[in-house]
Amino acid sequence: MTSDTRIGPVALPDTRSRRIVEDLLEGSGVNLNGSAPWDIQVLHPDFFSRILRQGTLGLGESYMDGWWDCERIDEMAHRLLRHGLGERAHTASERLMYRLQAGFFNLQSKTRAYIVGKAHYDLGNDLFERMLDPTMCYSCGYWKEAETLHEAQVAKLDLAARKLDIQPGMKVLDIGCGWGSFAEHAARRYGAEVTGITISKEQAVLARQRCEGLPVEILLEDYRDLEGRFDRIVSIGMFEHVGHRNYRTYFDTVDSLLADDGLFVLHTIGSNNSEISADPWINKYIFPNGILPSIKHIAQASEGRLLMEDWQNFGADYDRTLMAWNENFDAHWHEVADNYNERTRRMFRYYLGVCAGAFRARDIQLWQVVYSKGRAGRYDSPR
Structure with a gap:
């Protein structure tokens, strides 16, 4: 689904994934479907479960897929990082996989x-x-x-x-x-x-x-x-x-x-x-x-x-x-x-x-x- 198929934010489902995301955002100044230019406008109901499952990879890919929008992504990222969400936004499996790859393989070899x-x-x-x-x-x-x-x-x-x-x-x-x-x-x-x-x-x-x-x-x-x-x-x-x-x-x-x-x-x-x-x-x-x-x-x-x-x-x-x-x-x-x-x-x-x-x-x-x-x-x- 792309952003072209929706004219505005979706009604947020009352799910466990949504509540976890809201808890993570609390105090950051970034809200879901808010009026500030750095607020996240949710366009797909599976947005919450996807970013909890995939971390920053899911956040970026879901934006590319049109699952959410934000007028000022720079300010959104600034607020989330100052709030300490940088490390929490990465899943444990993501961090482990990169460390294993970087440890066993030379990812920047001549080949x-x-x-x-x-x-x-x-x-x-x-x-x-x-x-x-x-x-x-x-x-x-x-x-x-x-x-x-x-x-x-x-x-x-x-x-x-x-x-x-x-x-x-x-x-x-x-x-x-x-x-x-x-x-x-x-x-x-x-x-x-x-x-x-x-x-x-x-x-x-x-x-x-x-x-x-x-x-x-x-x-x-x-x-x-x-x-x-x-x-x-x-x-x-x-x-x-x-x-x-x-x-x-x-x-x-x-x-x-x-x-x-x-x-x-x-x-x-x-x-x-x-x-x-x-x-x-x-x-x-x-x-x-x-x-x-x-x-x-x-x-x-x-x-x-x-x-x-x-x-x-x-x-x-x-x-x-x-x-x-x-x-x-x-x-x-x-x-x-x-x-x-x-x-x-x-x-x-x-x-x-x-x-x-x-x-x-x-x-x-x-x-x-x-x-x-x-x-x-x-x-x-x-x-």
């Missing part, structure tokens, strides 16, 4: 590295071009002095470039280059020679087009296959796909590729705790096999390899970035609607809203970490 590229980043450049700003940055903007999404993304790119102290002619490696945002910025504005790698065919095609005529090489390659020596290395929004079993390999690779007097900037979403887990819905529909690192994960993996020079958190800026993407997505969906379906539209709206709410609740973070090999003298990180 599996391209899964997320095919599942998400290759979905369609036409969609991402309308959702993102002209830089095609698909990571957190830096809103310290920015008023628009484009200004925030240019500021983020420049912040990373200034932290790297890029000089003309330097060889720069961009691990997880996406659609070529940083590669183009570093080459055009700083005169760098950039090698960018991605595991997405669609990203590689567009990145090469965007960087045509610049000293930029875009490779469809896994970071573990790289060779060479680079003056500077940057990785923006890619470490989330590395996986805890590969953190040491990742830092070993960076260490081997970075010049002795080089600098490395790691830009990644981060978790507040070190538990190996992933949201089942995000894992299935958005970023397969992804996992958020903690401070402990990053520190342990880099210790003995690189020297941490600076650590900055601007996770609150991701809330504003995601809301800007959501605004673009809604405004331009009609331009690409014929290429997708309603379920894809609802998937993206849920994804963007829930993630914005999570950053607003400070449930997850965004870090930029600067590393060296122990270069001489003082390092002052730009802000």
